[in-house]
Amino acid sequence: MGQTLSEPVTAKESAYCQNEHYRVGSSCMQGWRVNMEDSHTHILSLPDDPGTAFFGVYDGHGGASVAQYAGKNLHKFIVKRPEYKTNIEVAMKQAFLDIDDAMVYDEACADQMAGSTAVVVLVKDNRLYCANAGDSRAIACVNGEVQSLSIDHKPNNEEESKRINDGGGWVEFNRVNGNLALSRALGDFVFKRNALKKPEEQIVTAYPDVQTREITEDWEFIVLACDGIWDVMSNEDVAEFCRKRIGMGLYPEEICEELMTHCLAPDYQMGGLGGDNMTVVLVCFLHGKTYDDLIARTSKTTNATQTEEMDLK
Template identity: 50%
Template structure:
């Protein structure tokens, strides 16, 4: 689970911004962990491309790979020939693999054993959302009447397809972990699990190759949420969407909602499960669809909040109870 503090660090680093097509907020919190290993990228509109890029990188074993990826992945995507030719899926896939190779060859990271998840949302100039994912960070879109639709799949070693690749690369799955160690089957970095010289990068025990899901945006789409597993381990996809929509009916800003969502997931006391004690990062991206920011907020404020059973609810300004206890193991 990683080393923990005697008290959580609840200071938050938050940003917000907008373009003609999107409005966003992002926030991160160190929480109970000894160091902050998450990183994220928020680009509402990149230069003259009229495209947007948002990403969350959940680091493990250190922050170096996550920070490098947040600083460089978007550049790889936007500067690629594939992107310039409108081949966005290919641009994302190639960029993940190239970032991984750059890290491997960079002497500054020769002794670094860290890795990170990478979930990214690219919104093309023609309003198509491409979500690329490697690891167990997640992207979820809120569409008609607040229905939560996953746009990524967690990459766990116990998944049959992932386990087959791990074994073919000479590894094994033990206790749900690659070689009994890593709880992810895809990630950037983690080169100790990418040492089979007879196999290409996408066939290694831990692969940097992302899954990519394409979604054509419509006027029914409200927002997309990208977050690390510090959020998704505590709340379901639908619970997160409901949490956000309820607070939008209370006329709260996306920045405030990001911060409240992390507070809601934070473990209150030490315990046994480890839930709520991770670093946390949340990015919420609103699809303006020719609305101004104020018009979008008004549009969402007038909507009826829904709960996870798709029935209407009224806000009493109280926090919903989580299905899992938000406690953590205080042992070293």
């Protein structure tokens, strides 16, 4: 864990945007950390591909430069890949490597120990593509059920540990070379110096996993958040927390704020849980209807579930 404050900074920077397809809310909070190193993105229609939406959360470490650069530019690297028109999954994977390479030559991002996770979602033609490098995470709530959209990249995972060792590194205390608590990231160039290995084979790689889904009328919302949330709550807990509050009529940005407050440690004596920077993006699917329609739908099904649970007792 990084340096901490004597009292947390609980001020939240929140925003929202909406069109006929989405109602999106976001919020971020510095918390107990000395600096805020996260970044995030929500774009309802990409300038270079109108009608395509893009959302991302970037959890920086060792400084905010890599997260901020990725937040401003990663979607641009994806769209300009030659594969983008025919194979978005490949375009996203290569774009992560492209932006990583570009940052090596950017003075603001070239710090060897600065890095960032990246979990991003691109939605085009009712297809969702989620690319992830690191331990930020994305989930979906589909007809009240949780779907995981990403896999955390931790050094003690078998596949990750093998790449780390093959690249010349080691895993100690569940950290890369005893230092980094995640095994894939943008930046962290000190772990990417093996000239005999490809970018995706380095001790730490920016190469993401990509999952795809078809968006149907049953899709209610997705949540993208940094590990400051997931260290405290499970996928199911977060989905239930958000769904309940949608049914209560809260707006997405308000739900993001409440989620962070819920996860914030009351003091810094909890082994680091709830002490990290926190960032949440909540994307609600409208399917051409209104947000009030989503409120009514989730409220109705949530109340029905609660009635069934009472009947079983």
